[in-house]
Amino acid sequence: MxxxxxxxxxxxxxxxxxxxxxxxxxxxxxxxxxxxxxxxNISEIITSKKVSNDGGLTLKNLMNTPIEDVNLYEFIILNQNDKDKIKEKVREPMNKICKVDSKMLVDNPQEVCLWYLEIKFTDKTIFLNGGYDPIIHSFNTDAIVTTGTEPKILPLVGFDKKFRNSLEYSLSLPDYKKNLVNIKLKLFKGLS
Amino acid sequence: MKKGAYMISGETLLWINRILLTIIILGAVFFVVNSAIAREININESIADLTIRKLYYSSECFALQNVVIEPGEIDISKFTEERLRNCIGLNYPIKLELENNEKTISNIENYRDAFNLCQVGNKQKQCLFKSQQYVLVSNNGKVSYDILKAEVIVQ
CATH class of the missing domain: 1.20.890 (cAMP-dependent Protein Kinase, Chain A)
Incomplete structure (x- = not known):
């Protein structure tokens, strides 16, 4: 006991x-x-994740890009009633920042990049988007629809891809009448 | 009972189980603590990212300074190998290219060798980091746009 x-x-x-x-x-x-x-999963190496957002530098530089003796932002304000003219001028620098083509979709889907730019005035909003318009089809990837505010992926049988990295930048700048113009840039990068 | 026979009592059996259980728990605890302490922390990607950002954020590197510093705007007269060496040093081999201006610089002479060496082991542990940034380039007050392509090797 x-x-x-x-x-x-x-x-x-x-x-x-x-x-x-x-x-x-x-x-x-x-x-x-x-x-x-x-x-x-302790055996896995703990890695730091790169900060993929650039703090708005891309959008700031885009708006400061010189176009016909003014910067792009002023060009947009001056031509706010002519969307096609703005589109034509925006496409050139945007193609440097973010591009996509059908070959890239097949050979190098991780490099694919689509963009969406929104310029909101007090009385109207201009939408611009990049990539194929309105629909991207590729031989062996999913279909990507770019008509909305952001590209949507319609999965085909056997494929279910997503954008690996979605970035969004925004800026508010005054126009000549001191009204605020809200600018939003979205980038959709890399299919996986 | 035979002479010399050994008898395990019920209580002894109970204690063997208890001690075994305690050893197993202590072993598990030791394994978890040891794994946590001995884990490898890889910050190479952050080092590469910060090194590249310094190039266009700092006026010590290439950022234009007109009274105030213009982050993201490169002064083309600063875009030289000597300035790159002074700004970043020689610890991390770097290759920079301004696409539209067709200018390529590196902080070390034998960048290609460092690149090839990195490629050999890059699958096991990433050492080559690439980046592209939309920048403005100022050339005697005339501003144009460009893409700064950067490659950094962090071993």
């Missing part, structure tokens, strides 16, 4: 030590902010 009591006492001691060790481990892990996701 005495032995039994001693054994139970020792077991309590073991339990407490074990519990203390477990709690210490969890405290150390949480204090180091190691997430469960990291612990789940």
């Amino acid at each position: 005495k032995k039994g009591v001693l054994g139970e006492g020792l077991m309590d001691g073991f339990s407490i030590i074990t519990l203390a060790i477990i709690l210490t481990v969890f405290f150390v892990l949480f204090a180091n902010e190691i997430s469960y996701a990291d612990m789940k």
Whole structure:
């Protein structure tokens, strides 16, 4: 009887030590902010993810791009009633930033990039988009529809691709009447 | 009972189980802690990204400075290999290309060798990082647009 009591006492001691060790481990892990996701596959190298957003530099530079003795932003304000003229001027620099063609869709889908530019005036909104208009078809990739505010992928049988990286930049700038113009640029990069 | 026979009591069996259980728990705890401590942290991609950003954000590198610094606007007169070496140093081999201006510079003479060496081990551990940024280029006050293509090798 005495032995039994001693054994139970020792077991309590073991339990407490074990519990203390477990709690210490969890405290150390949480204090180091190691997430469960990291612990789940601990053999996997924990990598830093590159900050893919450039802080709006692309949109700022785009709006400052010189066009016919003014910058693109002023050109847009001056020609806000002529969407085709704006489209023509925007396409050239945008093709440098973001491009897509049917060959790229097949050979190099991770380099594919589509864009959507929205310029919101107080009385109207101009939408422009890049890539194929209105529908991209490719021999062995999904169909991409670019008519909406952002491109949509219509999966074909056996394919289910998504854009790996979607970026959105926005700027608010005053026009000549000191009304704010809201500009939004969306980039959809890389099919996977 | 035969002479010399060994008898395991019920209580001894219970203790063997308890000790085994404790060893297993301690082993598991040790494994988790050791894995967490010995994990490899790879920040090469961030180093490459920040190095490239410095090129067009800092006036020490190529950013235009007209009273204030113009981030993202490159002063073409600054776009030289000497300035690149002074700005970034020689730790990370870099190759830069201004597509429209057709200018290519590098901070080291044998960039191609560093590139080839990196390519050998790039599948196991990524060391080559590429980036493209839409920039404005100022040439004596005349501004045009361009694409800055950058390649950085971080081993």
